[in-house]
Amino acid sequence: MGLGDLKKADLKNIWHPFSPLGGREPLMVKKAKGVYLYTPDGRKIIDAISSWWVNIHGHAHPKIAKAVGKQAKRLEQVIFAGFTHEPAARLSKTLMRILPKNQGKIFFSDDGSTSVEVALKLAIQYWHNQGIQRKEIIAIEGAYHGDTFGSMSIGDRGVFSMPFFDYLFEVKFVPFPEGDGQNAINAMKEIVSENTAAFIFEPLVQGASGMRMYSADVLDNLIGLVQEKGGICIADEVMTGFGRTGKTFATDYLQNVPDIYCMSKGITGGFLPMGVTSASKSIVEAFDEDVAAKTFFHGHSYTANPLACAAANASMSLLLKKKTQDNIRRISSKHQEFLSDFEQPDFVADVRSQGTILAIEIAADDAGYVSKIKEKIYDFFLAKDLLVRPLGNVIYLIPPYIITNEELDLIYEAINDFMEVLKSK
Ligand SMILES: Cc1ncc(COP(=O)(O)O)c(C=O)c1O
Structure with missing residues (x-):
């Protein structure tokens, strides 16, 4: 063809x-x-957003490609109920090593949205299995946790989910933390109760709502308030996990430890889809009986696909290498250097960075995902062979960790050029 x-x-x-x-x-x-x-x-285009935030090691990394190829010749797929395999068992060990010590088991699914669905279902069934009535779910305004009905329900009621509002379950939202975060903390104090089943959040950075950042202190406070009442805290690390914010997990910046983790995106380095949800030992205990009523009846055809697990094992082994960790630190300080030299024009509402994520928010009357300036930004960068896909009026970078300083400089230069274009308007 x-x-x-x-x-x-x-x-x-x-x-x-x-x-x-x-x-x-x-x-x-x-x-x-x-x-x-x-x-x-x-054309040769720099992927400055790691193709929707997944290609943490860049594209076609030979170590991951080799691992997937080798696995494909040995075992490409097997039903994961009643069977298991080496790449899954190996991956479980690595994840348990890098996750906090309170974590007890991992559950595989297909992507970020399903890792969130699993987290919500685990949290709800945790209470059900113990015969405890706890119904309320708390989330943060502006959140994005995926596109399935459960993950839409805990997300922002906005343009993504508008046609489905009537079908989404009820959730209590605390406002996005502004400044010292007292607005969110005060709201949480009002909302949280002995009826709180779970609180779910994107730690430190709300991704799709425009790379909006808030402090570890505020999040620690929010988690503390929920855990004081015995509620389950779910960290959606789908975007922030695996080094994105400078540490392995964004929640590694916290004192309080969440009960459930959702992971996906960078886990396979962009080779194959995979979602993973991990649950604390105390949550696992509520399921730990050989009876149907307490079983977690959830699974997908491709659960723990061996090729995806092989990719994840190779991706995790690359992530933990000193060179990758050095690259993460290098990108983080390059972003900060760029921002400290950046002369913020008055049409820029905010600039911010957290680890390898950099965001520049253009002031706009129609601020948000469907802001008119989005297409202009996209076209401007693409004409320079840079894939920068803005979140509405927010230009952001979330590059593969192998990006060089020279490549980063090219992108920063293009950002400055774009500022000049806006100035001349
Ligand atoms: C924080 C967060 N959670 C969940 C998701 C959904 O992941 P997926 O698109 O793989 O379903 C995303 C996707 O961007 C995300 O950023």
Whole structure:
């Protein structure tokens, strides 16, 4: 099939995610290597957002590719009820080593949304298994936890979920922490009670709502208030996990330890989809009986797919290498250097960074995911062969850890150029 035919087939048959039908034509990618995406017409585009935040080691890392290839020849898939395999067992050991000591077991699923669904179901069934009436779920305003009905219910009631409002379950929201976070802490004091089943949050950085950042102190306070009442705290580390915020998990900055962790995205380094939910030993105990009524009846056809587990094992082994940890520190300080030199024009509402994440928020009357400036930003950077896909009026970088200082400088330069364009308007 020639390129023209491929494009035609795509346009005719494929419904792309988060993309209006009849909108822009997708760019065909022929191959990818390191931080670069290659198009059939010879373009070489820097993937500054790790392809929706997953390719933490860049694209086609040879160590992960080799591990997946080797595994494909040995065992590509096996039912995970009543059976197990080496890559899954090995991955469980690594995850248990890097997660806090209170964690007891991991549960596999398919992506970020399902890791959140599993977390919610575990938390709810934890109370059910003990015959305890606790019904309320608390989340933070502006949250994004995925696109399934459960994960939409605990997310922002906004443009993503608007058609489904009537079908979402009731959740209590605390406001996003502003400044010293007292607004959220005070609201939590009002809301939390002995009826609180669980509190779920994106630790330190709310991703999809525009890389909005808040302090570890505030989150510690919120978790403390919930745990004082015996509620379960769920850290959605789908975006923040595996080094993104500077530490292995964003919650590693906290004093209080969450009870459940949701993981996905970087876990396989972008090779294969995988979700993982881990639960504390005390949560596991409430399920620890050989009776149907207490069983966690949840699973997916591809649960713990051996290829995905092999990719995850290779990705985790790369993550824990000194070189990767040095790169994470290097990117974090490069971002901070850039921001300290950045002369913030008055049309920039805020600049912020946390670990390898950098965000520049353009002031806009229509601030939010569907802000009109989004397309302008996207086109400007893409014309410079940089994949920077803004969250509405928020330009952000979340690059693969292998990105060089020179490549980062290119992107920073483009950000400065964009500021000049806005100034001249
Ligand atoms: C914090 C968080 N949770 C969950 C999800 C959903 O993950 P997925 O898109 O893999 O379903 C995302 C995706 O961006 C996310 O950022």
